[in-house]
Amino acid sequence: MPNEMERLLDVIRGRGAKTVGLQFPVGLRPRAVELAEDLERRAGVTCLIAADPSFGACDVPEMPVDLTVHLGHAPMPHLRYRNVFFYDLPTPLPESWTFLDAAIPLLPKRVGLLTTTQHREWVQPIIEHLRGKGIEAIASPPDRRVAYAAQVLGCDYFAATNIADRVDGFLYVGTGDFHPLGVAIILRDKPVVIADPSTGEARTLDEVRDRVVRQRWGAIVRAQDARTFGILVSKKVGQDRGALAADLKARLEAKGRAALIFHMDLVAPELLEGYGIDAWVSTACPRIAIEDYLRYAQPILTPQELEIVLGERTWEDYAFDEIRA
Amino acid sequence: MPNEMERLLDVIRGRGAKTVGLQFPVGLRPRAVELAEDLERRAGVTCLIAADPSFGACDVPEMPVDLTVHLGHAPMPHLRYRNVFFYDLPTPLPESWTFLDAAIPLLPKRVGLLTTTQHREWVQPIIEHLRGKGIEAIASPPDRRVAYAAQVLGCDYFAATNIADRVDGFLYVGTGDFHPLGVAIILRDKPVVIADPSTGEARTLDEVRDRVVRQRWGAIVRAQDARTFGILVSKKVGQDRGALAADLKARLEAKGRAALIFHMDLVAPELLEGYGIDAWVSTACPRIAIEDYLRYAQPILTPQELEIVLGERTWEDYAFDEIRA
Helix, strand or coil, X not given: CHHHHXXXXXXXXXXXXXXXXXXXXXXXXHHHHHHHHHHHHHHCCEEEEECCCCCCCCCCCCCCXXXXXXXXXXXXXXXXXXXXXXXXXXXXXXXXXXXXHHHHHHCCCEEEEEECHHHHHHHHHHHHHHHHCCCEEXXXXXCCCCCCCCECECCECHHHHCCHHHCCEEEEECCCCHHHHHHHHHCCCCCEEEEECCCCEEEECHHHHHHHHHHHHHHHHHHCCCCEEEEXXXXXXXXXXXXXXXXXXHHHHHCCCEEEEEXXXXXXXXXHCCCCCCEEEECCCHHHHHHCHHHCCCCEECHHHHHHHCCCCCHHHCCCCCCCC | CHHHHHHHHHHHHHHCCCEEEEXXXXXXXXXXXXXXXXXXXXXXXXXXXXXXXXXXCCCCCCXXXXXXXXXXXXXXXCCCCCCEEEECXXXXXXXXXXXXXXXXXXXXXXXXXXXXXXHHHHHHHHHHHHHHCCCEEECCXXXXXXXXXXXCECCECHHHHCCHHHCCEEEEECCCCHHHHXXXXXXXXXXXXXXXXXXXXXXXXXXXXXXXXXXXXXXXXXXXXXXXXXXXXXXXXXXXXXXXXXXHHHHHHHXXXXXXXXXXXXXXXXXXXXXXXXEXXXXXXXXXXXXXXXXXXXXXXXXXXXXXXXXXXXXXXXXXXXXXX
């Protein structure tokens, strides 16, 4: 990572920073010690490695340092970060496009391309490669919460909804189900295909989507008789929806339910035990309710799912939770 | 809890507080919802229940509210808290002193009394009860980090060391081993007896102390060959020993070891995985290294134990970690 390190050293010198904080997602932990040692040696600073994991550019806590270096996520354009250097770590272009070719039989002729920050330099080469195979792929321009073309977050599907009327399906290039899952649920008439460069395999998201939809229905049914709701509000800068929580509390109380607001950093099942709450509503990262559902003793809903419980929204009008700026 | 609630309602009215944060240790979670509902109804405020657990008066994070209410711990006199109301929850006097009588055969004639905040109103009655049984118990006055006579913390043994030369042993009234464990190690020639009002039983701490001492010796031996040390610094207001961490880093480096500082809120084993660190040194709550030792993949030391690894202190001069103001 030579160029990015030079850019960082320039910023450290320019600001006269003596202390530098380093924030990593879990997957980059193996590089933390080497980067910190390198920085301390070359810049003469003292590093503070943040051991609280970072889950995204929504999650950039202030540190008691002159400069915070955040790795693995692109800044969200609508957020203001103070003294944060986003250390860019794009994944180099792959040696071959076989993982992409594996997806081609599953794709319609017009697809929307979706991916994550680290693959953003792949977007144009992928479009060109697919064009050579007779598939027209398009990429949405960025938006207030996504900094790059085609970038999708687990809580922001602008890159899909923005071009939905111009495509017959979506191709997600990346690992895991969560980023494109919301797209598969929001735009249920358009197939979503995953091409995974880490495994080399391609697959549709139909099965996962159907299982998650069944689980969400189960969560809503389980919450119908809840007397006391706990509404979760995150401390994380890009996940804090305190005003929404206050609104949900008022709407619950107007319908004769009790509701209390819980304020926390990391959301985890063991932190919610012992309160006697019947059902949770998470206004934090949508991933918590959807992906970690089975780990919680009580049903845990998104705000839109609570609206179904309250009779304010129909199941047919189900909406995936997004955090909009 | 009528009187304390009235006092809190007065403070809320006096300040015109509209939002109130509530902080609980894990053991008081079952009372959280009832207290929040009561406050919202009687004071017309909106409550925010802090779901991040609080481990002591060292751990009172700022909340985005007009007033923070902290339950279960006495304020540390040397810390400055902003807009914090310490809600007092002393345990009522027990119906009988049988648990105390169970300890009498194990006690010398002159003992130092040690206990935790919630039993502070028991101190004088216990002294009187023991006097009737021919035992002279004394209680140390408070100090900079302990607000009440006889109060002992897992990180502060002033209540014992201050009176050590006037007693032949100690009586700890409370639950669990950790609070008096440091006393048993620091003052190893004075027996420490626990009288536990929750179980009604009394016992000495000899066995636990000997096991912990063996574990600490094992941790020190395991850390001897470590190349890279990770030094933990806590974000918690009363556990932040950043200056000590910087000093330990410099001393490690002077001895040819690599050392990096890790900054975090809650310390937990899964948060320290994947970094490739050989041994940890915790400057946060001493309980982490001592009580949770077996949960960590690498040895985890206190600052004083690191001094033994570095050859700056002998094992005979072993000192239990305390956080001094």
